[in-house]
Each structure stands twice: as structure tokens, then as C-alpha cells.
């Protein structure tokens with residue numbers, strides 16, 4: 001059977017539950033799992049299935065628009081900062097109160113575990129008494145105590161994290177060569193959509209090489225830290241290119257479908273562009289996350305290699321640098337400039 005859930009690989013039990021629920025939807029779904037679980041992918045596919053007249057055929061206009069993020073009855077909310085603030089949630093209210101134009105209105109709210117304590121009452125208000133034919137799809141990676149009420153009111157679907165083998169295997173089935181599939185899976189952090197992107201990313205090995213070269217390239221000389229940061233950000237820019245091309249093709253495809261149906265142009269260009277911009281920002285962050293993890297691995301190995309007493313000053317230096325990388329990693333979650341973050345980190349490493 002080929003439908004919107006067909007590409008959701010490695011989570012067969014969850015897919016069976018999702019397929020089973022679409023014809024008699026409940027008011028709120030809660031997709032749960034860890035950072036390696038296809039939570040947002042699952043949520044988007046469920047949203048498409050809920051607005052499709054054939055329970056997620058994957059071919060009709062409703063399915064295509066929902067998957068492209070431009071369906072009038074589907075809204076995927078995004079937080080401004082690193083968690084859901086009261087203002088973010090107040091903004092949700094107007095949209096979630098709308099009646100559907102078609103079969104059903106679907107509100108996707110990812111990562112409700114990132115709701116601050118003060119925002120919980122506002123979130124509960126949004127989830128309470130939505131208009132008829134509305135469904136919420138929430139995702140979470142953990143269950144802080146203050147989410148107990150939300151949890152008790154939702155239908156929970158567990159999405160297991162994908163193993164690297166499952167990801168590599170899925171890529172191979174999609175026609176990627178075995179070594180490339182493995183390299184992409186190993187560097188995907190368990191995220192299959194990232195693995196798909198990396199599998200078609202010719203610059204992956206070059207980027208890994210730049211990050212690995214940091215310890216030996218970096219000098220206390222003024223400009224060394226800045227030079228490395230520039231080099232890394234230029235390499236990251238090449239990751240964004242295929243994604244930009246994908247966005248362009250996606251929109252062109254929709255335009256073509258509308259033209260074939262004798263209609264002018266698809267609605268929702270602004271929403272589409274905003275979603276695209278968000279994806280590019282998230283991709284840059286993921287890339288830097290992954291780079292920092294690569295760098296940390298090198299210093300961790302250096303620490304382990306020098307942990308004996310006679311080399312303890314080297315071990316201590318590695319520990320200090322790991323703390324700096326950790327700190328940079330935390331700052332990355334805020335909306336800081338990537339260039340500033342990297343330059344500062346490298347300058348501090350060079351001084352350590």
C-alpha cells in the first residue's frame with residue numbers, strides 16, 4: 001500500500017496505529033519519542049492524512065499541499081525562541097479557533113516539552129474546546145510533570161528512535177550506495193530526513209575534514225579564529241543549496257498542478273516562504289550542532305589518550321576545551337550569530 005505513511009520507515013507499529021486512527025480521528029494526538037524519533041515527520045504525515053478525503057492517499061491536492069506546508073486547514077506552529085513563550089501561545093489562539101474550510105482543521109504544535117511553566121495555562125486554554133472538526137497534533141520528547149494534564153487528554157502514539165542500521169537500510173532501498181548511506185546515517189544524529197539530505201550532499205566529507213582540522217589549524221594569531229569560522233560557515237552554505245533547490249522544485253510542482261487544474265496559482269506563497277526560511281535556519285543550527293559534536297569527539301579522544309599522570313596537563317586542557325564547546329552548544333540554542341559564536345569559541349580554545 002502506498003500512502004502518506006509509506007516513507008515513514010523503521011516505525012512500523014506507529015504507522016499501523018496512525019493508519020488505523022485516521023478514519024475516526026480524536027481531538028488531540030501526542031506523538032512521543034526521543035531526538036532520533038521521526039516526530040515532526042510523523043506529525044506532518046498524520047496532518048495530511050486527516051485533511052485527505054481518502055485517509056492520506058499521498059496523491060491528491062490536499063495531501064500534497066499539507067506535505068508542502070501550504071494547506072489552508074493545516075497550521076504547523078513554530079516557536080520564536082528556544083521554548084514556547086506565553087506570547088507564542090497567545091498567537092496560536094486566533095488560528096486554532098478558525099473553522100475548517102475543508103474536511104478538518106489540523107493544528108500541529110511540536111515539542112510541547114519546551115513549554116515554560118508560566119505558559120502552561122495558556123497552552124491548556126488553546127487545547128480546550130476547539131471548534132468542531134479540529135484536531136491537535138502535539139509532539140514531545142519528554143514528560144515534565146506540568147504536562148500531565150495535556151498527556152491525559154491526548155491519544156499517545158509512541159515513535160521509537162531509528163537505529164543507524166534502519167536509516168542506512170532505508171537509504172539503500174532508496175538507491176543510495178552502501179558506503180554513502182552508512183556515512184550519512186552515522187552523521188544524521190538519528191534523523192532520517194537529515195540522513196537523506198546528507199546522502200545527496202557531496203560536501204559532507206569536506207565539512208567533516210574542516211572540523212577535524214580545527215585543533216591543528218588553530219593558532220593564537222589574530223585572525224586564525226575568524227578565518228576558521230568563515231571557512232566553516234562557507235561550507236555550511238553549500239548544505240543549504242540542495243535544500244533551497246528542493247523548496248524551489250516543490251513550489252514549481254504545485255504551480256504546475258494548479259495550472260493543470262486550470263487555476264492561476266497555488267495559495268499560501270507567504271506561508272510557504274516562511275516555512276522554507278525556518279527550515280534553512282534549523283538546518284544551519286543542526287549543521288553547527290553536528291560540527292561541535294565532531295570537534296568535541298576529537299578533544300574527548302585527546303583527553304582519553306592523555307589521562308595518565310605524566311600527561312595530565314594535556315588531559316586538563318582537553319577537559320577545559322570540552323567545557324567551552326559545551327557552553328557554545330548551549331548558546332547555539334539562542335538566536336546568536338553563528339559567526340560570533342564560532343569566532344569566540346575558537347579564540348577561547350586557542351588561548352586555553
Ligand SMILES: [Zn+2]
Pocket residue numbers: 052053054055056057058059060061062063064
Ligand atoms: Zn490524499
